[in-house]
Amino acid sequence: MRKVLKNVRLETGFQEADLGRVETITALFDITVEGGRIIGLQLAGYAENEGGAVLDLGGMLALPRLVDSHVHIDKTYLTMDFHSTQPTKNIEERLELEAKDLIKMRDSVETRSRAAIELLLAKGTTKLRHHVNVDPYCELKNLEGSLAALRSFKGIDFETVAFPQHGLLRKQCQPLLREAMKMGADLIGGIDPGGLDKDVEGSLKATFDLANEFGAGIDMHLHERGAVGLYTMERLCDLAQARDMRGMITISHGFALMDANPAQLEAMAGRFRDLGIGITSTYPPDRRIPVEQLKRLGVPVKFGCDGIYDSWGPFGTGDVLEKVKFYCMFNKLSDEISLAQALGLATEGVTPLDEQGRRLWPKLGDPADFVFLRASCSAEVVARLPQREAVMSGGTMVYQNVK
Amino acid sequence: MQAYWLKNVRLEKGHKKNEGAVKTETEITNIKIVGDKFSEISASDPGEGIDCKGQLLLPSLRESHIHIDKTYFGGPWMSCAKGKDLFGRLEEEKTLLPELLPAMPERTRKIIELLIGKGHTHIQAQCNVDPIIGTQNYRCAKEILETYTDKLTYQLVAFPQHGLLRSNSLPYMRQAMEEGADVVGGVDPGLLDKDVKNSLRATFQLAAEYDRPVDIHLHEQNSLGLYSMNRICDMTEEYGWQGRVTIGSAVALSGIDPGSLQAISRRLSQLDITISSSVALESPIPIPYLDQAGVRVALGHDSLIDHFSCFGTGDTIEKLCNVASCFKMTDEVSLGQVMKYATGGITPLDADGNRRWPTSDDTASFMLVDASSSAELIARRKPITALYFKGRCVFHA
Ligand SMILES: [Zn+2]
Ligand SMILES: [Zn+2]
Numbered sequence: 001m002r003k004v005l006k007n008v009r010l011e012t013g014f015q016e017a018d019l020g021r022v023e024t025i026t027a028l029f030d031i032t033v034e035g036g037r038i039i040g041l042q043l044a045g046y047a048e049n050e051g052g053a054v055l056d057l058g059g060m061l062a063l064p065r066l067v068d069s070h071v072h073i074d075k076t077y078l079t080m081d082f083h084s085t086q087p088t089k090n091i092e093e094r095l096e097l098e099a100k101d102l103i104k105m106r107d108s109v110e111t112r113s114r115a116a117i118e119l120l121l122a123k124g125t126t127k128l129r130h131h132v133n134v135d136p137y138c139e140l141k142n143l144e145g146s147l148a149a150l151r152s153f154k155g156i157d158f159e160t161v162a163f164p165q166h167g168l169l170r171k172q173c174q175p176l177l178r179e180a181m182k183m184g185a186d187l188i189g190g191i192d193p194g195g196l197d198k199d200v201e202g203s204l205k206a207t208f209d210l211a212n213e214f215g216a217g218i219d220m221h222l223h224e225r226g227a228v229g230l231y232t233m234e235r236l237c238d239l240a241q242a243r244d245m246r247g248m249i250t251i252s253h254g255f256a257l258m259d260a261n262p263a264q265l266e267a268m269a270g271r272f273r274d275l276g277i278g279i280t281s282t283y284p285p286d287r288r289i290p291v292e293q294l295k296r297l298g299v300p301v302k303f304g305c306d307g308i309y310d311s312w313g314p315f316g317t318g319d320v321l322e323k324v325k326f327y328c329m330f331n332k333l334s335d336e337i338s339l340a341q342a343l344g345l346a347t348e349g350v351t352p353l354d355e356q357g358r359r360l361w362p363k364l365g366d367p368a369d370f371v372f373l374r375a376s377c378s379a380e381v382v383a384r385l386p387q388r389e390a391v392m393s394g395g396t397m398v399y400q401n402v403k
Numbered sequence: 404m405q406a407y408w409l410k411n412v413r414l415e416k417g418h419k420k421n422e423g424a425v426k427t428e429t430e431i432t433n434i435k436i437v438g439d440k441f442s443e444i445s446a447s448d449p450g451e452g453i454d455c456k457g458q459l460l461l462p463s464l465r466e467s468h469i470h471i472d473k474t475y476f477g478g479p480w481m482s483c484a485k486g487k488d489l490f491g492r493l494e495e496e497k498t499l500l501p502e503l504l505p506a507m508p509e510r511t512r513k514i515i516e517l518l519i520g521k522g523h524t525h526i527q528a529q530c531n532v533d534p535i536i537g538t539q540n541y542r543c544a545k546e547i548l549e550t551y552t553d554k555l556t557y558q559l560v561a562f563p564q565h566g567l568l569r570s571n572s573l574p575y576m577r578q579a580m581e582e583g584a585d586v587v588g589g590v591d592p593g594l595l596d597k598d599v600k601n602s603l604r605a606t607f608q609l610a611a612e613y614d615r616p617v618d619i620h621l622h623e624q625n626s627l628g629l630y631s632m633n634r635i636c637d638m639t640e641e642y643g644w645q646g647r648v649t650i651g652s653a654v655a656l657s658g659i660d661p662g663s664l665q666a667i668s669r670r671l672s673q674l675d676i677t678i679s680s681s682v683a684l685e686s687p688i689p690i691p692y693l694d695q696a697g698v699r700v701a702l703g704h705d706s707l708i709d710h711f712s713c714f715g716t717g718d719t720i721e722k723l724c725n726v727a728s729c730f731k732m733t734d735e736v737s738l739g740q741v742m743k744y745a746t747g748g749i750t751p752l753d754a755d756g757n758r759r760w761p762t763s764d765d766t767a768s769f770m771l772v773d774a775s776s777s778a779e780l781i782a783r784r785k786p787i788t789a790l791y792f793k794g795r796c797v798f799h800a
Binding site for chain 1: 423424425426479480481482483484485486487495498499684685687708710712713714716724727728729733734735738774775776778779782783784
């Protein structure tokens with residue numbers, strides 16, 4: 001079915017302005033969509049009338065789909081009464097508390113996950129990688145529930161990471177993870193092989209064995225700071241190399257990268273780049289990994305929201321763009337080009353313009369995935385976080401703001 | 404004098420402990436407002452009244468530091484020029500301030516309306532006073548703020564952004580005082596004026612002459628900032644200005660060694676000096692520590708969007724949420740207590756769960772929110788549905 005999106009604002013370049021500022025130039029376009037893809041892209045008013053439904057966007061800005069590359073939808077308290085966070089002394093206590101929750105909340109996973117997805121969607125996210133608990137407490141219930149929820153939405157693309165939150169070896173989760181993969185999980189997850197499993201080599205080996213068994217990739221939570229974190233990254237690189245898993249591995253958080261000296265960071269980033277290992281950050285203000293250096297050294301960096309209000313913390317808006325805004329705030333990036341480029345952290349690298357202001361997106365043949373907002377350009381969106389007015393995925397409107 | 408009942412209003416009542424978890428207990432009740440004050444709380448149906456439908460009643464908010472003059476807010480999007488330091492930004496103001504003046508009335512009004520919608524009934528507003536713009540921004544801000552006195556209280560700070568001594572702004576500052584400015588502002592006596600002693604002397608002299616409080620922005624880093632802070636303390640003591648001095652930003656308090664922090668906190672507390680902060684999450688000043696040490700802490704947005712920065716929202720609930728997140732205040736009691744940084748110290752419950760607010764004779768400036776507790780309001784950034792100032796509704800969603 002053909003559709004024409006009329007009067008869509010797209011970025012076309014940068015220009016210099018007063019006081020040494022830079023401004024984004026935009027123009028209105030008519031975009032023709034068919035079969036979920038962009039088949040026509042012309043200045044507004046010039047598209048030939050080729051029939052099909054017409055949707056007038058009234059000058060709204062289009063941005064690429066937002067991607068949340070690290071989120072937990074299965075554990076959220078959304079839809080429940082308010083829960084603040086019960087204080088704990090250490091990670092073991094925190095995990096014990098979570099275990100109780102997981103048992104108590106086994107039967108509401110689908111409902112709660114759906115609320116989390118609705119929140120993400122309302123913020124413009126139509127692609128996500130979610131980590132779902134697989135452990136002796138929820139067993140495969142969280143996987144079942146979150147998959148059912150995700151599948152009930154049209155236009156959400158997702159990858160599922162089977163996540164042994166309570167420790168792969170610590171809770172002997174291999175058989176459950178194996179089941180999870182059979183049930184439809186896409187990647188093997190992991191967490192702190194030293195801190196939690198107390199066996200860096202054994203835990204990594206078990207993780208890689210599982211991944212290889214299913215020909216799957218790996219996405220591992222690494223919170224450990226300092227040398228042991230860096231050591232774990234080294235061993236992970238060794239295994240990625242030995243098992244020939246180029247481009248199949250992501251490290252989430254990677255806080256130890258904050259503690260690497262410049263030479264260590266360069267060496268590590270070099271290995272990540274060569275092995276195609278990506279870094280996903282949830283960019284907490286007190287643990288800011290060196291995103292800019294990593295990107296400059298050729299490492300793909302993505303952002304995610306992490307937990308959306310669960311037993312670990314009461315916060316979370318589901319807005320991956322807010323993470324990008326924080327990134328810009330914390331690094332004092334308030335100029336037009338830096339703001340516009342930062343958007344890429346929430347779009348798997350897709351930005352409408354490159355640093356020189358050359359048009360990169362959208363192109364003919366691209367999937368018709370858009371976020372529409374009342375804003376003048378990407379830079380404004382990142383700095384001001386306007387409401388997401390409408391969200392299109394594969395040529396279908398999957399969210400419209402009614403407020 | 405007006406007298407009416409708010410019916411079915413939710414009030415926080417206490418803390419309930421259950422297996423290590425604390426939950427806020429609330430009650431649905433009715434509260435009477437007489438004139439501009441709360442007068443009584445009664446569980447029995449008072450008959451006629453405004454039905455609050457179980458909304459939570461909380462104290463209204465105070466914005467303690469915001470530049471309402473040189474703003475892009477409400478106008479077309481403008482990002483900042485890249486790579487300029489403070490002096491570069493000040494240079495920009497030479498052309499920018501006169502250019503922005505015509506749009507100022509509308510934009511200032513938009514900022515005030517935004518702040519009202521976000522639950523504020525008090526604004527400490529900053530306005531440039533300098534040789535570039537003279538007292539024009541001040542006058543404009545004053546005129547506009549005066550039209551909102553039925554919705555909020557305000558204090559307008561005459562702010563010598565370009566350095567009191569550095570830019571010879573003293574005559575303009577004096578003029579602003581003559582015209583009725585509420586507060587003598589100041590900024591970086593070392594970094595900008597390059598003369599800590601005389602800059603502060605001139606500031607306090609002016610304050611003494613016109614009998615006004617003082618509000619000094621201090622962006623000076625570590626030991627210089629600490630030095631200036633100590634000299635501000637000296638002057639506060641010398642002039643007897645206890646309880647009348649605010650230090651804004653005070654970035655030097657971030658990353659400071661424990662001994663120095665303890666010492667300066669003691670002085671700030673003894674002299675009743677307020678620290679106002681916009682909470683730079685990446686290098687925050689130690690707000691909970693200061694609070695524990697008895698220092699008054701107040702939150703402000705500083706700027707919404709101007710040539711210095713483009714990230715301000717005017718949403719103090721969001722700011723409180725960020726403070727809580729930044730300092731890992733995630734349990735029920737800590738979350739609830741965070742509120743005090745935006746209310747001049749008022750929270751419905753104290754840390755032990757005793758009700759402190761509202762009591763009869765408290766001014767009836769409050770908001771109604773769609774939340775089950777202050778903790779939920781802050782953690783989940785719940786919406787404000789209505790705002791009352793001195794017993795009158797000034798905003799509803
Ligand atoms: Zn995670
Ligand atoms: Zn300021």
